[in-house]
Amino acid sequence: MxxxxxxxxxxxxxxxxxxxxxxxxxxxxxxxxxxxxxxxxxxRENVPTTLDRCDPWQPHQVLLRSSWELMRGTLAPRRLVTTLDLDGPLTRAALVLVFGGLWLYALTTLALAAATYLHAGTSPAAALRSAALYWTPRVAIVALAVALLTLGIVSHPSVTRLARPSARRLLRLAAYWLPASAAHVAIPLTLLLLVCPSFIEGLTYLPPLIGGLLSLTALRRRGPRPPAGSTRTATALALLCLLAWCLATPVLAHALLPTSLDPPLWIYF
Ligand SMILES: [Zn+2]
Structure with missing residues (x-):
């Protein structure tokens, strides 16, 4: 004892x-x-995910459960940070990263294609090509930047309640966090484009800020917090990520995201 x-x-x-x-x-x-x-x-409480308990050689299970984990992580980011089993298998985490990312890419492409078809008056095929090859890759870069920076903030030991945040545990958290946090940028952006396409003319800096705020709801307090072994390096990293999210991602989005839903000419060749 x-x-x-x-x-x-x-x-x-x-x-x-x-x-x-x-x-x-x-x-x-x-x-x-x-x-x-x-x-x-x-x-901390370590709860295994539905993917941890499935047969990875059953493609339909992997596809369904990775979409479920993506949805759950997007709706409840705090759950990922505080109760995801960080000692679970890394291969399953890689499945979430890959298939969660693919789900998000496909859904974003479909929504952007619908927006292009509705508001730019193109054929459905041109709208889909423009979304898949022109819009979604740019949205993906911005969303990934926000996801990486918010990960730097929420992986602070006082939030994750990890006694020893090893690289393996952080990898496991990252695999679940990145697609969910990227969805926080992709969803408001595609919704705004669907409903009000004039939004992109001057407000492209907004989606990373909205997405980051949604991801950082993971920081909200609930119940008494245990004393955590927070280090100075982790705190400095979190502050640096916070600063980069506020200042750099809006600039990145403004530079990368197109200002119109009209497809570029090369889409037609
Ligand atoms: Zn208890």
Whole structure:
């Protein structure tokens, strides 16, 4: 039996104060903790995803579950940061990154093609080509930049409650985070283009700011927070990412995103 320094540590699931308890288990809800996290006094709940429990050689399972995980991560980004099982298999995380990314690319392309068809008066085929080859790659670069920078902010130990944020755990978080956070940029952008295409004439800097704000809802507090082993490097990195998100991504979007839904001439050849 190991004992910790008697400090206030709260159960990440039910908020019960575990101060001074001898065993790595919450008496209120029954959640147990790994010895390493218990010793460090930094506790998180690790919940496996639907993809962690599927057969990776069943393509329909991988496709369905990666779309489900993308949707869940997009709707509840905080869940990814605080309760995703970061010690789960890396291969499944790679599946989410690849197939979640492909889902997002395909859906963004379809929405942008619809906007082009509706507002630029092109044929459906030209609208689809323009969306897939001209618009979506540019949206993808901007969305990925925002996703990487918000990852730098939310992977701070005080948010993830990781006693030791190893590279492996951060990779696992990144694989789930990047498609979900990129969706936070792609969805408002495509909706705005569908509803009000005149928006792109001067407001291309807005989507990265809206998307980043949606992703950073993951930072909202809920219940008592345990003391975390936050380091100076992690804090400096988070602040740097915050600054780059506010200042650099709007400039990137303004430089990259087209100012009109009219397809470029090369689309027709
Ligand atoms: Zn509990």
């Amino acid at each position: 190991h004992s910790r320094e008697p400090t206030d540590v709260f159960c990440p699931r039910c908020g019960y104060n575990l101060r001074g308890l001898p065993l790595p288990r919450c008496p209120e809800c029954g959640l147990t903790y790994p010895e390493e996290a218990w010793q460090a006094g930094v506790l």
